[in-house]
Amino acid sequence: MLFRSKIFSILLSLGVVSVCPSVVKAQTLLPYTPELNSEYLDNYGFQLIQDAVKLIHFREFDLASSRARLAVQLSPNHYETWFILGTLEIQTGQIEQGVNALLEAKKLAPEESEVLFSxxxxxxxxxxxxxxxxxxxxxxxxxxxxxxxxxxxxxxxxxxxxxxxxxxxxxxxxxxxxQFWPAINNIGLVEYEQGKTNEAIASWRKALEIDSQQAEPTLAIAVAMYSQGKQQEGIKLAQQALSLDNSYGEIDFLIENLWGENLIEDTRKLFANSEIASLLEN
CATH class of the missing domain: 1.25.40.10 (Tetratricopeptide repeat domain)
Structure with missing residues (x-):
């Protein structure tokens, strides 16, 4: 299980929604360009960050990113602007650019744990x-x-x-x-790679006690049972898991979710079973 925290909780933990009083924007129809001092630029940069955070709530990541990029130009000495830009870049798949922005945030605020975690x-x-x-x-x-x-x-x-x-x-x-079942689930992943099959099954069952509708621990138990020779039990559980979430029928998806070599090898054997193979094809 590769569980990623939502961007919203990280951003809200910074309190960026209320760090700056609202400012009146210059009217675009005025026939001149007003002089802008550094304080104005900082305030406007933070206004843009507030707008970006609001857009994130509506999953408008592209619009939020454009505001965040402008914000770092206007307020480059505030870690919040770099931090939010970095997290947005990562959210939209621009991982290297996100790292670069986060490194700028780290330079400005080396003791901010949210920056280090991101x-x-x-x-x-x-x-x-x-x-x-x-x-x-x-x-x-x-x-x-x-x-x-x-x-x-x-x-x-x-x-x-x-x-x-x-x-x-x-x-x-x-x-x-x-009740953080993904951590319990992943202990099972580790135990299986260590050859501790029964301990792994126990961990996955514990995860299901917290949330019985999770496909991953259900499929993991199915694979373990099938490898132990309990084929019918394994097939039944695999069918149940795939009905909950058919994404787990893809080996690449399992690897992305940190399934190790031993578990993947045994999963391939289960997926080769005619009943499961037919289910996957359909």
């Missing part, structure tokens, strides 16, 4: 897992009660095959949010 997540998306670990750990030294950050850290450790560290990070996430 930077760590961005490095993860670029497959720069060691850099992701570095930034996430730095953020957690500042703010150590953020379950999503521990989850992201666990994911980075998982990609580095540092299984012990991954489980520890996921457990910290669960300590802070006991």
């Amino acid at each position: 930077l760590g997540n961005a490095y993860f998306q670029l497959a720069e897992y060691e850099s992701a670990v570095k930034e996430l750990k730095a953020g957690l030294k500042i703010s150590d009660e953020v379950p999503q950050a521990y989850f992201d850290l666990g994911n980075a450790y998982l990609k580095l095959n540092q299984y012990g560290e991954a489980i520890t990070a996921y457990q910290e996430s669960i300590k802070l949010e006991s």
Whole structure:
């Protein structure tokens, strides 16, 4: 499971919606260009950021990005403008540009944990897992009660095959949010790669106790059971999982969601079963 936090909670945590009083914009029909001092530019830059945040709520990411780009030109010395631009770039798939903007935000506010967490997540998306670990750990030294950050850290450790560290990070996430089923699910992913099939099944069942309608742990249990020779149980659970979300019928999607080599190999065997193969074809 690759669970990404919503951009809204990160932006609202900054309080950028209320950092600046509203300002009156110059009327475009005036036959002259007014002189603009630095204070005006800063205020207008923050007004644009407020507009960008509002547009984000309506998922108008392109419009929000254009305002954020102008905001950093008008208010380049405020980390909030760079931070929001960076998160928007990442949201629209411009990961490298997003990292560059976040690095500017980090220069201006090296102790802002939200910037470090977003930077760590961005490095993860670029497959720069060691850099992701570095930034996430730095953020957690500042703010150590953020379950999503521990989850992201666990994911980075998982990609580095540092299984012990991954489980520890996921457990910290669960300590802070006991119902955070993705962390429990991913402990199962680690356990399966370690050859601990029964422990993995127990973790996935625990995740389903929190949310019984999740396709991922359901399919993972199906794969594990099928590999143990419990074929009919595995097939039945796989059919149930794919009816919940047929995206999990794609191997590439499973790999993207951090399924390891052992689990993927056993999944291919299950998907080769005639009943499941027919279901996937349809």
